[in-house]
Amino acid sequence: MAALTRAAFMNLTSTHHAARLCLAVLFCLIWTLTFAAPVDNAVSAVPASQRSLDSASLPAASTALLPAPPQPAAARAADCRRGSVLGFVAHPDDDLLFMNPDQQTAIHQRQCVRVVYLTAADRGEGQPYLQARERGIMAAYAEMAEVANRWVTDGWRVGGRTLVRHTLRAAPGVQLIMLRIPDPWLGHGWGSLTPLSQLESVAGTDVQAYAPYQETYTRNSLVTLLAAIIQTENPTLVRLMDASIEIPYTKLCWRCPGHDHPDHIAGARLVQDAMRLVPGPYAHQAYLGYPSQERPPNLTDVQKARKTAIFLHYVANDTRDCAANIICSRPHGPEAVWVWRQYRIAPDSPGIPANPASPHLAVE
Numbered sequence: 001m002a003a004l005t006r007a008a009f010m011n012l013t014s015t016h017h018a019a020r021l022c023l024a025v026l027f028c029l030i031w032t033l034t035f036a037a038p039v040d041n042a043v044s045a046v047p048a049s050q051r052s053l054d055s056a057s058l059p060a061a062s063t064a065l066l067p068a069p070p071q072p073a074a075a076r077a078a079d080c081r082r083g084s085v086l087g088f089v090a091h092p093d094d095d096l097l098f099m100n101p102d103q104q105t106a107i108h109q110r111q112c113v114r115v116v117y118l119t120a121a122d123r124g125e126g127q128p129y130l131q132a133r134e135r136g137i138m139a140a141y142a143e144m145a146e147v148a149n150r151w152v153t154d155g156w157r158v159g160g161r162t163l164v165r166h167t168l169r170a171a172p173g174v175q176l177i178m179l180r181i182p183d184p185w186l187g188h189g190w191g192s193l194t195p196l197s198q199l200e201s202v203a204g205t206d207v208q209a210y211a212p213y214q215e216t217y218t219r220n221s222l223v224t225l226l227a228a229i230i231q232t233e234n235p236t237l238v239r240l241m242d243a244s245i246e247i248p249y250t251k252l253c254w255r256c257p258g259h260d261h262p263d264h265i266a267g268a269r270l271v272q273d274a275m276r277l278v279p280g281p282y283a284h285q286a287y288l289g290y291p292s293q294e295r296p297p298n299l300t301d302v303q304k305a306r307k308t309a310i311f312l313h314y315v316a317n318d319t320r321d322c323a324a325n326i327i328c329s330r331p332h333g334p335e336a337v338w339v340w341r342q343y344r345i346a347p348d349s350p351g352i353p354a355n356p357a358s359p360h361l362a363v364e
Contacts (some may be wrong), residue, residue, distance in 0.1 A: 088241075
C-alpha cells in the first residue's frame with residue numbers, strides 16, 4: 001500500500017513539473033510574438049563614405065526584389081515641392097552613364113527623382129540577370145542620395161497596369177519603376193531587332209513582361225501607359241534619350257560613329273509620343289547616348305570621380321561587367337569613356353548638344 005502511495009505521489013509530482021514546463025514555454029512564445037521586433041531584410045544603415053562596393057553588402061535578390069501586393073501609393077509619401085524629375089530609359093545604367101550628374105544634382109536639390117526602365121535589360125538571360133541589374137541600379141541611387149541601401153518594393157497600379165516599384169526608404173522621393181520587357185536580340189546581335197525596337201517599329205507586334213506582373217503591351221498600349229505615368233507623376237521635368245537618330249534599327253552597329261542602341265532610340269520615340277498625348281507645363285530634356293563618346297570630355301575632375309564611383313556601385317552587381325564577389329575598381333570599355341561625359345540635346349535642335357561647356361548644370 002505504501003509503495004502504491006509513493007508511486008502515485010511521484011506521478012503527480014512529474015505531472016506537475018511537466019505542466020509548469022509547458023506553461024513556461026507557452027509564456028515565452030507569447031512574449032516573442034508580442035514584443036519581439038520584426039526582421040528587416042534590407043541592408044543596415046552605413047554612411048556613404050564607409051560603404052564597400054562588395055555585392056555582399058547589397059540587398060539580396062530573394063528579399064529586395066519580391067514585390068508586396070499592389071498598392072495605390074508608396075509606403076511613405078514624398079515631398080516634391082522642390083520639383084520632380086521623371087526619367088525614361090531603356091536599361092538600368094543608361095541614366096547613370098548619360099543623364100548623370102544631372103540626376104544627382106536633382107537629388108541633392110531635394111527634388112523627387114523617379115526613373116522608368118522600359119526593358120528588363122536581361123540580354124536573354126532571364127530573371128537572375130534582370131534582378132542583378134535591378135540590385136545594381138538600386139545601390140547606385142542609394143549612393144547618389146547618400147543614404148542606406150534599403151528599399152521598399154511594391155506593385156504600383158497606374159494606367160490599368162501593375163508595375164514593380166522600388167522606393168528608397170530614407171529618401172522616398174527616389175523611386176525606380178520597372179516595366180521588365182524582355183530584352184534579347186531577336187537575331188544574331190547588332191543589326192537585328194530587340195523586343196522594344198520591334199514593338200516600336202513593326203505594326204501588329206506585342207510583348208509580354210517578365211513576372212511578377214506579366215503585362216502584355218502593343219505599341220499603342222505602351223505609349224498610353226507612359227502617358228498615364230507622366231500624368232500621374234505630374235513632373236516638372238521629363239528626361240529621355242535621343243530620338244533623333246534616323247539610322248534604321250537593323251542598320252545600327254556597335255560603336256559606329258553616330259550610332260546608338262536601338263532600345264535607346266525606340267524608348268525615346270515612345271516617350272515622345274506619350275508626351276504628345278499629355279502635353280502639360282512640364283519641361284523636357286533629351287540626352288546624347290553612345291555618340292557622346294565622339295565628343296570631348298566635359299565634366300570636371302570632381303564630377304568624373306563622383307559619377308564613376310556611383311556607376312561602380314551598379315557595376316558591382318552586374319555579373320557581366322564584374323564577376324561575383326569581386327570589387328571592380330574602375331569602369332571598362334566604353335563605360336570608361338561615357339562616365340567622363342554628359343551631353344544634353346537642345347529641345348529644338350535634335351542631335352545638337354545644349355550647353356556643351358557645362359552640361360552638368362541643373363536644368364532651370
